[in-house]
Amino acid sequence: MGRYWILMLSVLLFSCGEPRTSKKTRLKIVDHLELEHTFLQVEELVTGMDVPWDLEFGQDGFLWVTEQAGKVYRIDQETGEKYLVLHIKDVFKKRTTGLLGITVHPDFARHPFVFLNYTVKRDSSIFSRLMKYTYAHHVLTKPELLLEINGNTGHNGSRVKISPDGKLIWATGDAHDNKNAQDLKCLNGKVLRLNIDGSIPADNPYPGSYVWALGFRNIQGLTYSTGGKLYTSEHGDAIEDEVNLIEPGRNYGWSNIEGMHDLPEEKWFAQQWKTIEPLRSWTPVIAPSGLDYYGSNEIPEWHNSLLMTTLKGQSLRMLKLDDKGGEITDEWIYFDKRYGRLRDVCVGNDGAVFISTSNRDWNPGPGFPLKGDDRILKISVSRALKPDALRGHIPVKPALVDGKALYTQYCASCHKEDGKGVEGIFPALVNSTIVTGRATTLIHTVLKGKSGSAQQMPAFGFLPDAELAAVLNYIRNSWGNxxxxxxxxQINQKR
Ligand code: HEC
Structure with missing residues (x-):
């Protein structure tokens, strides 16, 4: 009899179904990561997405995500269930344009606003627009156009954030025009600051202007630290990707300066305009993308750091900050080439970290996309006791192959820092067809050296392949080359 009742009860329970909120599907663990003291697990939160461009953790406890083709989702961080809240139909998506940045108002209960950036095409012109939406009845409604600027097929930026003082920050690209970033009347190549109704704040550094800082090429990451400092990541040209600490009213140099302010004409410009140098620059380029500040103690090794995803570099990087947040003191690379291009990173309210792949975009690496791409992965502390046999992915230190630094060390004494050489003695590398021409000729020259009429060019065969490649790519793509x-x-083959 008792058995019968238990059976009945369970039938009843199952037929009614559990309430939706308690339905916890287990996420699939796909990887582990070993830090010095902390063992992390990597779970697949969502699969089958189409270029999840921007991840933003809302104070409503959900992960908000834009897909480049025009959709916005709200995602449950425990189950990965996703809810479509907006589909923008007039998005112009081609290569790097489309629906890009998103930010959710931090005081969401009082200000249920979501801000989005996307590209549109009218006739033959491309524009980049900043929109405000209101979240109501599980969808984004009331689209309001706050600001529209010129766009292009590339270099449109752009990320958005709400500052600690409640203003809207928009990081734009130079729209492929080298004049834009230094032109204060133009809103491209800038960090802009707006009131959330789209008007110009009275306390902006250039009165009557949205401009908060200038001199940027193509900003791809934007974040505030808990201390209120603003950081950006940015794509350099063929050399020198950057991470910058943004100060109001200041000039960051592009397109007169690229990366560090170290060439003679760069130094001159830096002095004139009191420009600010990047906290770090990378040559060869890694194509930095999303940037988020890690302030939690949940993963102690990452406390007070910038987490940054890279596209070309195909990794997650941790850039440890000093106490004041004014310097990068350490750098680690995680998941090197493991998941392909990584577009964005975002930190959840309990210290978990979310990253999104970008293997369905215009430029996937060989072997990608993988099954399940594009994915959003969740990285959190593993609560399970670590079995001895279970090894995690081991982080690596970035190789110190900085083409520019190697050039300074090995070549600049003769060919000079600006590549112009010394007339009649050391040939200029600027405008040299040997430098920009056939790879094999250039590699041969530098590997074997050259004995000219007056002076000798030493052989550099002692440099490892990666270092030689870095220095050659530096001279091939500097000073206008x-x-x-x-x-x-290719270097290995020529030895
Ligand atoms: C000690 C001085 C010296 C140093 C150091 C030096 N070079 Fe040279 N380099 C020369 C001289 C001299 C020539 C011209 C040789 C000749 O007469 O053909 C030359 C020629 C070249 C050329 C051919 C340019 C052309 O248009 O003819 C390239 C490329 C080059 N150097 C690259 C490098 C690189 C890269 C480094 C550093 C890894 C380097 N050199 C370091 C002295 C130097």
Whole structure:
């Protein structure tokens, strides 16, 4: 009899179904990561997405995500269930344009606003627009156009954030025009600051202007630290990707300065305009993308750091900050080439970290997309006891192959920092067809050296392949030179 009742009860329970909120599907663990003291797990939160461009953790406890083709989702961080809240139909998506940045108002209960950036095409012109939406009845409604600026097929930026003082920050790209970033009347190549109704704040550094800081090429990451400092990540040209600490009213140099302010004409410009140098620059380029500040103690090794995803570099990087947030003191690379291009990173309210792949975009690496791409992965502390046999992915230190630094060390004494050489003695590398021409000729020259009439060029065969490739790519793409990238394998073949 008792058994019968239990059976009845369970039938009843199952037929009614559990309430939706308690339905916890287990996420699939796909990887582990070993830090010095902390063992992390990587779970697949969502699969089958189409270029999840921007991840933003809302104070409503949900992960908000834009897909480049025009959809906005709200995602449950425990189950990965996703809810479509908006589908923008007039998005112009081609290569790097489309629906890009999103931010959710931090005081969401009082201000249920979501801000989005996307590209549109009218006739033959491209524009980049900043929109405000209101979240109501599980969808984004009431679209309001706050600001529209010129766009282009590339270099549109752009990320958005709400500052600690409740203003809207918009990081734009130079729209492929080298004049834009230094032109204060133009809103491209800038960090802009707006009131959330789209008007110009009275306390902006240039009165009557949205401009908060200038001199940027193509900003791809934007974040505030808990201390209220604003950081950006940015794509350099063929060399020198950057991470910057943004100060109001200041100039960051592009397109007169690229990366560090170290060439003679760059130094001159830096002095004139009191420009600010990047906290760090990367040559060869890694194509930095999303940036988020990690302030939690949940993963102690990452406390007070910037987490940054890279596209070309195909990794997650941790840039440890000093106490004041004014310097990067350490750098680690995670998941090197493991998940392909990584577009964005975002920190959840309990210290978990979310990253999104970008293997269905215009430029996937060989072997990608993988099954399940694009994915959003959740990285959190593993609560399970670590079995000895279970190894995690081991982080790596970035290789110190900085083409520019190697050039300074090995070549600048003769060919000079600006590549112009010394007339009649050391040939200029600027405008040299040997430098930008056939890779094999250039590799041969530098590997074997050259004995000219007056002076000798030493042989550099002692440098490892990766370092030689870095220095050659630096001279091929500096001072106005443009040349195809040389792979380290090509150098190995010529030895
Ligand atoms: C000690 C001085 C010296 C140093 C150091 C030096 N070079 Fe040279 N380099 C020369 C001289 C001299 C020539 C011209 C040789 C000749 O007469 O053909 C030359 C020629 C070249 C050329 C051919 C340019 C052209 O248009 O003819 C390239 C490319 C080059 N150097 C690259 C490098 C690189 C890269 C480094 C550093 C890794 C380097 N050199 C370091 C002295 C130097």
């Amino acid at each position: 443009k040349g195809m990238e040389i792979q380290k394998e």
